[in-house]
Amino acid sequence: MSQPISIKDIARKFKCAPSTISRALNDHPAINIETRKTIQEYATRIGYQKNTISLSLLNKQSKTLGVILPTMAHFHESSMVEGMEKILQPAGYLLNICVTNESHALERAYMDRLVANRVDAICISLSQETYDKNRNDHIDHAISRALPLIFMDRFYHAQNLDQVITDDYQGAFLATEHLIQMGCRRIAHLHGPKGITVSQQRFKGYLDCLQKYQLPFYPELLAHVSFSADSAVEATMSLMDHQPDGIFGVNDEVCFGAMKVIREKNIRIPEEIALVGFDDIPLAQFAYPPLSSVSRQSRKIGEETALLFLAKIDGQQENKQISLEPQLIIRESSKKRII
Amino acid sequence: MSQPISIKDIARKFKCAPSTISRALNDHPAINIETRKTIQEYATRIGYQKNTISLSLLNKQSKTLGVILPTMAHFHESSMVEGMEKILQPAGYLLNICVTNESHALERAYMDRLVANRVDAICISLSQETYDKNRNDHIDHAISRALPLIFMDRFYHAQNLDQVITDDYQGAFLATEHLIQMGCRRIAHLHGPKGITVSQQRFKGYLDCLQKYQLPFYPELLAHVSFSADSAVEATMSLMDHQPDGIFGVNDEVCFGAMKVIREKNIRIPEEIALVGFDDIPLAQFAYPPLSSVSRQSRKIGEETALLFLAKIDGQQENKQISLEPQLIIRESSKKRII
DNA sequence: GTGAAAGCGCTAACAC
DNA sequence: GTGTTAGCGCTTTCAC
Numbered sequence: 173m174s175q176p177i178s179i180k181d182i183a184r185k186f187k188c189a190p191s192t193i194s195r196a197l198n199d200h201p202a203i204n205i206e207t208r209k210t211i212q213e214y215a216t217r218i219g220y221q222k223n224t225i226s227l228s229l230l231n232k233q234s235k236t237l238g239v240i241l242p243t244m245a246h247f248h249e250s251s252m253v254e255g256m257e258k259i260l261q262p263a264g265y266l267l268n269i270c271v272t273n274e275s276h277a278l279e280r281a282y283m284d285r286l287v288a289n290r291v292d293a294i295c296i297s298l299s300q301e302t303y304d305k306n307r308n309d310h311i312d313h314a315i316s317r318a319l320p321l322i323f324m325d326r327f328y329h330a331q332n333l334d335q336v337i338t339d340d341y342q343g344a345f346l347a348t349e350h351l352i353q354m355g356c357r358r359i360a361h362l363h364g365p366k367g368i369t370v371s372q373q374r375f376k377g378y379l380d381c382l383q384k385y386q387l388p389f390y391p392e393l394l395a396h397v398s399f400s401a402d403s404a405v406e407a408t409m410s411l412m413d414h415q416p417d418g419i420f421g422v423n424d425e426v427c428f429g430a431m432k433v434i435r436e437k438n439i440r441i442p443e444e445i446a447l448v449g450f451d452d453i454p455l456a457q458f459a460y461p462p463l464s465s466v467s468r469q470s471r472k473i474g475e476e477t478a479l480l481f482l483a484k485i486d487g488q489q490e491n492k493q494i495s496l497e498p499q500l501i502i503r504e505s506s507k508k509r510i511i
Numbered sequence: 512m513s514q515p516i517s518i519k520d521i522a523r524k525f526k527c528a529p530s531t532i533s534r535a536l537n538d539h540p541a542i543n544i545e546t547r548k549t550i551q552e553y554a555t556r557i558g559y560q561k562n563t564i565s566l567s568l569l570n571k572q573s574k575t576l577g578v579i580l581p582t583m584a585h586f587h588e589s590s591m592v593e594g595m596e597k598i599l600q601p602a603g604y605l606l607n608i609c610v611t612n613e614s615h616a617l618e619r620a621y622m623d624r625l626v627a628n629r630v631d632a633i634c635i636s637l638s639q640e641t642y643d644k645n646r647n648d649h650i651d652h653a654i655s656r657a658l659p660l661i662f663m664d665r666f667y668h669a670q671n672l673d674q675v676i677t678d679d680y681q682g683a684f685l686a687t688e689h690l691i692q693m694g695c696r697r698i699a700h701l702h703g704p705k706g707i708t709v710s711q712q713r714f715k716g717y718l719d720c721l722q723k724y725q726l727p728f729y730p731e732l733l734a735h736v737s738f739s740a741d742s743a744v745e746a747t748m749s750l751m752d753h754q755p756d757g758i759f760g761v762n763d764e765v766c767f768g769a770m771k772v773i774r775e776k777n778i779r780i781p782e783e784i785a786l787v788g789f790d791d792i793p794l795a796q797f798a799y800p801p802l803s804s805v806s807r808q809s810r811k812i813g814e815e816t817a818l819l820f821l822a823k824i825d826g827q828q829e830n831k832q833i834s835l836e837p838q839l840i841i842r843e844s845s846k847k848r849i850i
Numbered sequence: 851g852t853g854a855a856a857g858c859g860c861t862a863a864c865a866c
Numbered sequence: 867g868t869g870t871t872a873g874c875g876c877t878t879t880c881a882c
Contacts, residue, residue, distance in 0.1 A: 174657050175571075176629070178875060189853045194877060202851060219652060224627045225573065226875035228564045229858045232514075236607070236628075244589040244596075245793075254583050257610050261617065266624060268575070269608045271596045278600065285605060288563045289575075290515070313558060318513045401797045428797040435799060454584075458740045458767040460774060460799035517859060528869045533861060541867060565859035568874045 177220045186211065197222070228290065236266045237481065238286035238294040242274045242326075246399065246425075247453040248470045249297070252324060255474025256295070263482060265292070276301035280310045293320035293481050298328060303367045320484050324477050326369050334484070336477045336494045338468035340370055340450075343498030344377025347420050347448040347466050350500055352385050354446050354508040356418030360393040360411045362404055362430060364422035374422055374450065390414070397426045404429025412437060417445060418506075424449035424456050424465055431459060431505070446506040452499075461504035468498050516559045525550065536561070567629065575605045576820065577625035577633040581613045581665075585738065585764075586792040587809045588636070591663060594813025595634070602821060604631070615640035619649045632659035632820050637667060642706040659823050663816050665708050673823070675816045675833045677807035679709055679789075682837030683716025686759050686787040686805050689839055691724050693785050693847040695757030699732040699750045701743055701769060703761035713761055713789065729753070736765045743768025751776060756784060757845075763788035763795050766802055770844070774799070785845040791838075800843035807837050 179197075183190040195203045196211040197220075228234040237260065241249050256267060268291060270282035279299045286294055294314060302308065303326075311328060314321050323335040351359050361378050364371030382389050392414045395407035404426035411419070412433070421427040427449035434445055441447060441461055449456060452467035476494050483492075518536075522529040534542045535550040536559075567573040576599065580588050595606060607630060609621035618638045625633055633653060641647065642665075650667060653660050662674040690698050700717050703710030721728050731753045734746035743765035750758070751772070760766040766788035773784055780786060780800055788795060791806035815833050822831075 176656070179877095180875080190875085191854080191877075192852055194875095195852085198877085204851065207851090219656065221623065221627045223568075223629060223875050224624075225564055225567045225629050226858085227877085229562075229568055229860095229874090230876060230878095232858075234564065244593050245586060246589075247584060250583040250585075250589045253608070254610055261609075261620070264624075266607050266609070266628065268605050269592070270600075270605070271593055281600070284560065285563075285603075287560045289605065290562060290564050317515070317558065401794060425794065428794055432797050432799075432801075455740060455764065455767055455794055458771050460771075462771075518861095519859080529859085530861075530870080531868055533859095534868085537861085543867065546867090562859050565874085566861085568858090568876095569860060569862095571874075 176223070177218055178223070179220075182211065182215060182220065185214070232290070233292050234290050235264055236268055236289070236291050238268045238270065238282075238289070238291040240270045240272060240279060240282055240286075240294065240296040242272050242297055242299045244269075244271045246451075248325075248451050248468070251470035252297075252474035252477070255471035256478045257474075258471075259475050259478035259482070272299045274300040276305055276307060283310050283314060287314065287317065287319065291319075292485065293322060295322045295324050295477050295481070297325045298323070300365055300368050303369065320481065322477055322480055325473055332491045332493065334480055334491045334493075336473055336480060336496070338473065338496045338498055340373035340468070340498070341377040341380075343450060343466040343468060343500075344374040344420065345381045346377075346498065346500045347450070347464075348378045348381035349385070350464070350502065350506060351418040351420060351446055351448060352381070352387065354418070354442070354506055356446055356508075357387060358390065358393060358414075358416050359387070359418040359420060360395065360414075360416035362407055362419060362421040362426045363394055363396045365398055366396065371422055374420075378420055397422065397429075399423055399425060401425045401429035401432075405433055408433040412439075419445060419447045421447065421449045424451045424453045424459075424463060427463055427465075427505075428455075428459060431463070435460070442504065442506050442508050446508055448500075448506050452501050456501075457503060459505065464503045464506040465501050466498045467501055469496050472496055515562070516557055517562070521550065521554060521559065524553070571629070572631050573629050574603055575607055575628070575630050577607045577609065577621075577628070577630040579609045579611060579618060579621055579625075579633065579635040581611050581636055581638045583608075583610045587664075587790050587807070590809035591636075591813035591816070594810035595817045596813075597810075598814050598817035598821070611638045613639040615644055615646060622649050622653060626653065626656065626658065630658075631824065632661060634661045634663050634816050634820070636664045637662070639704055639707050642708065659820065661816055661819055664812055671830045671832065673819055673830045673832075675812055675819060675835070677812065677835045677837055679712035679807070679837070680716040680719075682789060682805040682807060682839075683713035683759065684720045685716075685837065685839045686789070686803075687717045687720035688724070689803070689841065689845060690757040690759060690785055690787060691720070691726065693757070693781070693845055695785055695847075696726060697729065697732060697753075697755050698726070698757040698759060699734065699753070699755035701736045701746055701758060701760040701765045702733055703735075704737055705735065710761055713759075717759055736761065736768075738762055738764060740764045740768035740771075744772055747772040751778075758784060758786045760786065760788045763790045763792045763798075763802060763804055766804075766844075767794075767798060770798060770802070781843065781845050781847050785847055787839075787845050791840050795840075796842060798844065803842045803845040804840050805837045806840055808835050811835055
């Protein structure tokens with residue numbers, strides 16, 4: 173493996189000092205303009221690439237962000253990443269992406285590694301295990317390091333930190349309210365994994381909305397699922413014994429699972445059971461029937477996170493909590509024809 | 512922003528040389544076992560984290576891989592990444608993920624940046640524009656640098672390089688053959704974006720299969736789509752004028768789009784039109800009716816890429832082409848009841 | 851206008 | 867068993 177070309181190699185070629193080459197390549201005005209051009213040309217020709225590692229060491233900034241995510245294989249997470257890249261690529265930043273698979277141990281390990289790598293900030297969506305076990309020392313540790321830490325999507329209970337989240341509570345409220353307005357009176361909820369804030373907030377929004385409209389909460393109309401369509405099959409089956417006339421699912425995938433079960437029982441959607449999901453994945457409108465959903469602007473979460481980071485390194489001191497408004501998208505799965 | 516603790520700080524504390532601290536932290540046998548323990552304990556207590564940047568500079572390896580992808584928001588790509596992480600995290604590698612959005616310019620920019628960052632290898636899934644414009648100098652340049660370069664998923668036409676791909680041709684052949692065996696005689700194809708190898712290979716598999724079974728190829732049964740469900744709507748509409756009795760879609764998303772159009776025309780699936788997609792995304796089995804699909808083991812592509820990289824840095828010289836077998840998953844969307 | 855030297859944080863070869 | 871020194875690739879201050 174041939175060694176990459178260094179500034180010294182070029183200096184030897186031109187019989188001058190490395191510092192001259194450095195200046196020339198950085199367009200330093202002190203260097204003779206012609207010498208500059210010649211050197212720059214030569215450098216590109218032989219394929220010289222600055223070693224940014226040495227610069228990181230020197231400048232104490234790596235121009236790299238750490239991103240820790242519980243998973244990657246959902247539209248929501250990958251959209252967040254795309255949103256971040258959109259803003260950060262032009263700003264010269266690279267992303268170190270780490271998938272924890274909801275494991276606390278991996279989250280810790282990645283956190284340490286990112287710190288060791290001297291990333292300029294860490295953007296994190298906490299793993300379920302971290303919530304479950306309530307083991308936050310790695311988080312507190314990072315905070316005490318004065319390493320910018322931005323919570324994306326899933327928030328962390330602590331005095332004002334930097335966070336960019338969607339208002340899951342409000343989104344759930346909107347979804348439930350819509351079902352009520354469509355005439356549903358026995359609204360079931362496919363509850364996400366316990367302990368995850370996202371699940372809790374959506375459940376809370378659902379509950380509070382029922383209460384506001386003075387509808388009773390039936391515990392038998394609650395079923396737990398993970399975030400997959402698969403997990404919703406059994407859960408929906410169990411709900412079917414209790415005649416729901418509406419279902420609010422913790423995300424769109426579980427609604428796809430529920431719809432399959434409902435169709436197979438020859439129950440009509442939305443006439444007999446109306447459905448609303450969450451996330452508004454691209455396939456939601458291609459469900460049968462097209463699935464109503466709460467959009468949480470996944471891409472925007474990524475963009476806002478990136479902008480928040482840029483503001484921070486630009487000297488912004490105070491921490492900021494950004495909460496994005498969810499948007500209810502109404503499609504056939506919930507359009508009961510009522511007066 | 513408080514400076515991170517360095518080995519020098521610890522040395523000052525213990526009134527000894529930095530090298531002693533370095534040795535102690537690395538469990539060097541020469542150091543008194545007790546001193547070692549004391550120093551290690553102290554280091555963890557005050558939250559010392561080795562600066563891996565300086566190590567990268569020293570060892571000329573960054574323990575980081577560059578991953579360049581055209582997009583991130585599809586099951587296939589994000590699964591590949593998850594597969595890579597699964598293998599590479601335990602091996603101590605971090606991933607620099609770059610999304611090109613199918614843009615050649617971004618691909619170049621990212622490539623340069625990754626080289627400048629001295630990543631230990633680059634795993635790339637080429638952008639459409641790179642194929643279209645046939646501008647490969649950035650690729651050739653990387654190759655000439657002796658920087659390990661692994662082509663994932665979308666391959667590069669050149670003498671034996673390292674590549675991990677799925678046999679798209681065979682997958683398409685299987686899908687088409689299955690439709691023929693189900694009695695389809697006028698099989699339409701939703702052709703992916705022009706120029707992309709994946710699209711071309713699938714089209715070729717479809718064509719060759721028709722030929723093998725001596726079925727004519729009807730140009731009017733070909734429609735072009737991007738990889739989204741949305742793009743398939745118009746394309747499928749245009750196909751409907753030509754009475755296809757089967758559709759092979761370039762991926763599952765476009766089949767979701769096609770199915771919506773077909774359902775709205777009250778045409779029965781699979782009786783009148785049978786469908787087969789590609790990728791076997793998790794939602795395929797929750798389509799209405801459940802969608803047959805060719806699985807291309809996305810996660811495994813990532814795993815194999817990671818393993819190939821590990822083998823390479825372990826000294827394996829020859830380049831390797833790994834082609835993963837696609838698997839046809841038959842569901843209701845293509846199960847015509849025939850004798 | 852250009853060179854020499856120091857230093858970012860760490861390790862390893864070489865002393866003692 | 868521990869200290870000294872050099873050096874990874876680059877920039878920058880200070881000379882000249």
